[in-house]
Amino acid sequence: MRIALLIALVVCAFAQAKCNVGELYTLHSPEAVRLVKDVSLRVSQLPDIFSSIFGFTIFNEKETWDSLLVSDLFGFPEAIVNIVIPGVKNADLSISEEDQHYLINDEPIDEIFYALEANIRKRYPTQETTIMQIVLSDEPVVKGTDLFKPINNINDESKIVTEHLNLLIEQDSKFLAEIYQLNALAKTIKTKVFANGVPDLYWITAPNLQNIINFYGSNSYEAGEAKKILSDALNRLSQSFSEAYKNKVLVTATTTNSNKINRSKRQANNEKLLNIASTPSSDYPVIFNLLLWFTVIFVFSLLAISLSIADMDPGRDSIIYRMTSNRMKKEN
The missing domain is CATH 1.20.5 (Single alpha-helices involved in coiled-coils or other helix-helix interfaces)
Structure with missing residues (x-):
């Protein structure tokens, strides 16, 4: 009886772990810093990994540096860009296998953004840093900067030709509107973003691929076409950031099968996590x-x-x- 119960617990734990697995895609990284090939990551590790890529001191150094390959200590990126694709286990982005990593969702994905934001503001309280958070929902929300204004009108030149997706269907139109926003952001980055030696952070949430998969099915032609369109848009966005920051930028995309986008803020005063002493007074x-x-x-x-x-x-x-x-x- 005990053995059967133990086996059942192991099977349940394994099934839960499988359900909580997403993907981390490296769309662009500087030559000096790369993630180790075939390494599985946890969401709770990413704040330390991204902080290390910025050159910040972290609390858990050994586990973090085991996941990184650093060839030049002076070649750290000046910006990190992450695109979150919630509700999807695998986005099938068109990149090499060595740039794909399993991601265990052991905590809400947005916790990464809040931890990095706190890290940057602690170390650069007075410098002008760009920290932008975009949610591409029905009415796109941009927080932190006025660098990008969501577009309202679609030009004929920017229209996307589709074979299976239909603008008259609500799920399809919302997804294509998200792609238009990503393409507009790529054009904006080329003209308005410049490297200034201070770390920048861009956090973009693109939730509408989930609606396509839920409506048509993960193996449908519509889902396959949507993944291809999204992959092309993310590659254009990655290329724009690479040109703006002269290749000193890390661009990633993370998928999570969680249907909720958690917006609870990490405690910024968790000094043990950030490994930062409190600021002394002037006296x-x-x-x-x-x-x-x-x-x-x-x-x-x-x-x-x-x-x-x-x-x-x-x-x-x-x-x-x-x-x-x-x-x-x-x-x-």
Whole structure:
């Protein structure tokens, strides 16, 4: 009975792990930094991995560096771009197998963004960093910067020719509108983004492929065409970022089979996770110097007093002799 129960628990755990597996695709990475081939990753690892790629100090260094290949410590990227494709286990993007990694979804995917945002703002509180978050829903939402304005009108030149998808169907029209936004963002990046030596972060959520797969099925012609269109759009976006940052950019896409896009913010004051000390106050140098030199003077003064007492002649004129003598001298 116990053996059967143990086997059932193992099978359930394995099934749950399989259900929580997504993909991480590396669309572009600088030559100096690459992810190790055939390594499985967890979502909870990605904040440390991305922080290391920026050159930040992290808490769990060994596990993180085991997942990275670094050939030039001065070649870290200046920007990280991640496109989240929720509700999809595999997006079948057109890239080589060595740039695909299994991703275990052990925590909400948006936690990566909030951890990286906190890391960047802690280290660059005054510099002008670009931290942009885009959700390509029915009404696209752009947070953090006015770099990109969602488009409302589609030009004839930008229209996408489809064989199986139909604009008259709601799921298809929403997905194609998402592709138009991605293409418009790619054009904007080429003209408005420039490398300035300060880390930048772009976080884009593209949720509409899930609707196509749920409506038509994962093996349908419509789903296959949608994946091909999305892959082409992401490759154009990756190329635009590469040109803008002169190849010093990491562009990734992550898929997760979770149907919910969690927007709960990671605790920015989790100092153990970020491995950052609290910022000292402006009075810290003054207080430190006062305590330091007072301690030094006090120690040397005490040492001098002790040495002078040790060398004192214990004669009758000594106050120590007078106070400790059994027969104290009295004056009449």
